[in-house]
Amino acid sequence: MAVRALLGIRRWRHNPLCRPTDRHEAWAALAALLLMVLGAPALGLLCGSFADGALQQAARAQRAHRHLTTAVVLREPSGASRFTQDQESAVAGDVTHTSLTAAWKAPDGSGRTGRVSTASRATAPGDRIRIWTDDRGRPALRPMDASTARTHAVLAGIGVTLLAAGLVETARRLTVRRMTRLRYVRLDRAWAAAGPDWGRTGTGG
Secondary structure (H helix, E strand, O other), X not given: OHHHHHHHHHHXXXXXXXXXXXXXXXXXXXXXXXXXXXHHHHHHHHHHHHHHHHHHHHHHHHHHHOEEEEEEEOOOOOEEEOOOOOHHHHHHOOOOEEEEEEEEEOOOOOEEEEEEEEOOOOOOXXXXXXXXXXXXXXXXXXXXXXXXXXXXHHHHHHHHHHHHHHHXXXXXXXXXXXXXXXXXXXXXXXXXXXXHHOOOOOOOO
Protein backbone atom coordinates (compact mmCIF):
# COMPACT_ATOMS: atom_id res chain seq x y z
CA MET A 1 0.00 0.00 0.00
CA ALA A 2 2.83 2.39 0.85
CA VAL A 3 4.53 1.68 -2.51
CA ARG A 4 1.30 2.32 -4.42
CA ALA A 5 0.76 5.54 -2.47
CA LEU A 6 4.27 6.70 -3.36
CA LEU A 7 3.72 5.85 -7.05
CA GLY A 8 0.39 7.66 -6.96
CA ILE A 9 1.96 10.76 -5.48
CA ARG A 10 4.68 10.68 -8.14
CA ARG A 11 2.08 10.53 -10.93
CA TRP A 12 -0.03 13.27 -9.33
CA ARG A 13 2.94 15.63 -9.29
CA HIS A 14 2.87 15.76 -13.11
CA ASN A 15 -0.91 15.73 -13.45
CA PRO A 16 -2.20 19.21 -14.43
CA LEU A 17 -5.63 18.39 -12.96
CA CYS A 18 -4.22 17.55 -9.56
CA ARG A 19 -4.72 20.26 -6.96
CA PRO A 20 -2.06 20.99 -4.32
CA THR A 21 -4.51 19.93 -1.63
CA ASP A 22 -4.84 16.52 -3.30
CA ARG A 23 -1.12 16.01 -2.97
CA HIS A 24 -1.21 17.18 0.64
CA GLU A 25 -3.99 14.75 1.46
CA ALA A 26 -2.06 11.95 -0.23
CA TRP A 27 1.05 12.73 1.80
CA ALA A 28 -1.05 12.79 4.97
CA ALA A 29 -2.56 9.40 4.10
CA LEU A 30 0.89 7.95 3.39
CA ALA A 31 2.30 9.28 6.66
CA ALA A 32 -0.66 7.89 8.59
CA LEU A 33 -0.29 4.52 6.87
CA LEU A 34 3.40 4.27 7.75
CA LEU A 35 2.70 5.25 11.35
CA MET A 36 -0.08 2.67 11.70
CA VAL A 37 1.89 -0.12 9.99
CA LEU A 38 5.30 0.58 11.52
CA GLY A 39 5.05 3.14 14.31
CA ALA A 40 2.06 1.77 16.22
CA PRO A 41 3.35 -1.84 16.40
CA ALA A 42 6.79 -0.59 17.43
CA LEU A 43 5.27 1.49 20.21
CA GLY A 44 3.11 -1.44 21.31
CA LEU A 45 6.14 -3.75 21.35
CA LEU A 46 8.11 -1.24 23.41
CA CYS A 47 5.31 -0.72 25.93
CA GLY A 48 4.65 -4.46 26.11
CA SER A 49 8.33 -5.08 26.80
CA PHE A 50 8.39 -2.52 29.60
CA ALA A 51 5.16 -3.93 31.04
CA ASP A 52 6.52 -7.47 30.89
CA GLY A 53 9.67 -6.44 32.74
CA ALA A 54 7.70 -4.66 35.45
CA LEU A 55 5.19 -7.49 35.85
CA GLN A 56 7.88 -10.17 35.93
CA GLN A 57 9.70 -8.22 38.64
CA ALA A 58 6.46 -7.90 40.62
CA ALA A 59 5.77 -11.62 40.19
CA ARG A 60 9.24 -12.51 41.48
CA ALA A 61 8.74 -10.23 44.47
CA GLN A 62 5.39 -11.86 45.22
CA ARG A 63 6.82 -15.36 44.98
CA ALA A 64 9.64 -14.39 47.32
CA HIS A 65 7.33 -13.02 50.02
CA ARG A 66 4.29 -15.29 49.84
CA HIS A 67 4.08 -18.78 51.26
CA LEU A 68 1.74 -21.71 50.69
CA THR A 69 0.61 -23.33 53.91
CA THR A 70 -2.08 -25.64 55.27
CA ALA A 71 -4.95 -24.26 57.34
CA VAL A 72 -7.49 -26.17 59.42
CA VAL A 73 -11.13 -25.14 59.14
CA LEU A 74 -12.56 -24.14 62.53
CA ARG A 75 -16.07 -22.99 61.68
CA GLU A 76 -18.66 -23.65 59.04
CA PRO A 77 -18.55 -21.17 56.10
CA SER A 78 -20.76 -18.14 56.50
CA GLY A 79 -21.39 -17.61 52.82
CA ALA A 80 -19.91 -17.32 49.36
CA SER A 81 -17.66 -14.50 48.29
CA ARG A 82 -16.34 -13.29 44.94
CA PHE A 83 -13.01 -12.54 46.63
CA THR A 84 -10.31 -14.72 45.09
CA GLN A 85 -6.80 -15.60 46.09
CA ASP A 86 -5.22 -15.66 42.64
CA GLN A 87 -5.11 -13.25 39.72
CA GLU A 88 -6.23 -15.89 37.19
CA SER A 89 -9.50 -16.52 39.02
CA ALA A 90 -9.99 -12.81 39.56
CA VAL A 91 -9.71 -12.18 35.82
CA ALA A 92 -11.93 -15.12 34.89
CA GLY A 93 -14.57 -14.13 37.45
CA ASP A 94 -16.13 -17.60 37.35
CA VAL A 95 -14.87 -19.05 40.67
CA THR A 96 -16.85 -18.56 43.86
CA HIS A 97 -14.69 -18.63 46.96
CA THR A 98 -16.00 -19.45 50.40
CA SER A 99 -15.16 -17.30 53.40
CA LEU A 100 -14.54 -19.26 56.61
CA THR A 101 -12.61 -19.24 59.88
CA ALA A 102 -9.42 -21.31 59.98
CA ALA A 103 -6.17 -21.75 61.88
CA TRP A 104 -2.69 -21.96 60.35
CA LYS A 105 0.97 -21.38 61.11
CA ALA A 106 2.92 -18.30 60.02
CA PRO A 107 6.34 -18.69 58.35
CA ASP A 108 8.00 -18.07 61.75
CA GLY A 109 6.04 -20.99 63.25
CA SER A 110 3.59 -18.96 65.32
CA GLY A 111 -0.12 -19.79 65.19
CA ARG A 112 -2.67 -17.66 63.38
CA THR A 113 -6.47 -17.67 63.36
CA GLY A 114 -8.75 -15.63 61.15
CA ARG A 115 -11.01 -15.39 58.15
CA VAL A 116 -9.70 -16.87 54.91
CA SER A 117 -11.14 -17.44 51.46
CA THR A 118 -10.91 -20.74 49.62
CA ALA A 119 -12.27 -22.41 46.50
CA SER A 120 -12.02 -25.84 48.16
CA ARG A 121 -15.23 -27.79 48.71
CA ALA A 122 -13.81 -29.32 51.88
CA THR A 123 -15.08 -26.65 54.27
CA ALA A 124 -16.33 -28.67 57.23
CA PRO A 125 -14.71 -28.09 60.63
CA GLY A 126 -11.47 -30.07 60.80
CA ASP A 127 -10.91 -30.12 57.03
CA ARG A 128 -7.55 -28.97 55.74
CA ILE A 129 -7.25 -26.35 53.02
CA ARG A 130 -4.31 -24.69 51.29
CA ILE A 131 -3.91 -20.92 51.64
CA TRP A 132 -1.29 -18.31 50.81
CA THR A 133 0.19 -16.01 53.46
CA ASP A 134 2.66 -13.15 53.49
CA ASP A 135 5.87 -13.01 55.53
CA ARG A 136 3.88 -12.07 58.64
CA GLY A 137 1.47 -14.95 58.27
CA ARG A 138 -1.49 -12.87 57.08
CA PRO A 139 -3.72 -14.27 54.29
CA ALA A 140 -2.54 -13.06 50.92
CA LEU A 141 -3.33 -13.42 47.25
CA ARG A 142 -1.71 -16.20 45.29
CA PRO A 143 1.47 -14.87 43.65
CA MET A 144 1.32 -14.13 39.96
CA ASP A 145 3.17 -16.63 37.79
CA ALA A 146 5.42 -15.78 34.85
CA SER A 147 2.93 -16.86 32.17
CA THR A 148 0.16 -14.71 33.61
CA ALA A 149 2.48 -11.72 33.79
CA ARG A 150 3.49 -12.23 30.18
CA THR A 151 -0.13 -12.53 29.08
CA HIS A 152 -0.98 -9.22 30.75
CA ALA A 153 2.06 -7.62 29.10
CA VAL A 154 1.01 -8.90 25.65
CA LEU A 155 -2.50 -7.56 26.15
CA ALA A 156 -1.07 -4.22 27.21
CA GLY A 157 1.11 -4.09 24.09
CA ILE A 158 -1.84 -4.92 21.84
CA GLY A 159 -3.94 -2.27 23.55
CA VAL A 160 -1.24 0.37 23.06
CA THR A 161 -0.88 -0.62 19.40
CA LEU A 162 -4.61 -0.30 18.74
CA LEU A 163 -4.81 2.97 20.66
CA ALA A 164 -1.87 4.45 18.74
CA ALA A 165 -3.34 3.36 15.40
CA GLY A 166 -6.68 4.88 16.36
CA LEU A 167 -5.06 8.17 17.34
CA VAL A 168 -3.13 8.30 14.06
CA GLU A 169 -6.28 7.68 12.04
CA THR A 170 -8.14 10.33 14.04
CA ALA A 171 -5.34 12.82 13.43
CA ARG A 172 -5.42 12.01 9.70
CA ARG A 173 -9.17 12.57 9.49
CA LEU A 174 -8.92 15.86 11.36
CA THR A 175 -6.08 16.98 9.09
CA VAL A 176 -8.02 16.11 5.94
CA ARG A 177 -11.11 17.83 7.32
CA ARG A 178 -9.11 20.99 7.99
CA MET A 179 -7.60 20.86 4.49
CA THR A 180 -11.06 20.49 2.99
CA ARG A 181 -12.39 23.39 5.03
CA LEU A 182 -9.49 25.62 3.93
CA ARG A 183 -10.05 24.57 0.32
CA TYR A 184 -13.70 25.66 0.52
CA VAL A 185 -12.68 28.95 2.11
CA ARG A 186 -10.30 29.65 -0.78
CA LEU A 187 -12.99 28.70 -3.31
CA ASP A 188 -15.46 31.05 -1.63
CA ARG A 189 -12.94 33.86 -1.75
CA ALA A 190 -12.16 33.21 -5.41
CA TRP A 191 -15.87 33.09 -6.23
CA ALA A 192 -16.50 36.30 -4.32
CA ALA A 193 -13.74 38.02 -6.32
CA ALA A 194 -14.85 36.71 -9.73
CA GLY A 195 -18.58 36.44 -9.11
CA PRO A 196 -19.65 40.04 -9.95
CA ASP A 197 -18.11 39.73 -13.43
CA TRP A 198 -19.28 36.17 -14.07
CA GLY A 199 -20.92 35.86 -17.51
CA ARG A 200 -19.94 39.36 -18.63
CA THR A 201 -16.34 38.69 -19.64
CA GLY A 202 -15.72 39.73 -23.23
CA THR A 203 -19.08 41.52 -23.61
CA GLY A 204 -17.47 44.92 -23.59
CA GLY A 205 -19.86 46.08 -20.85
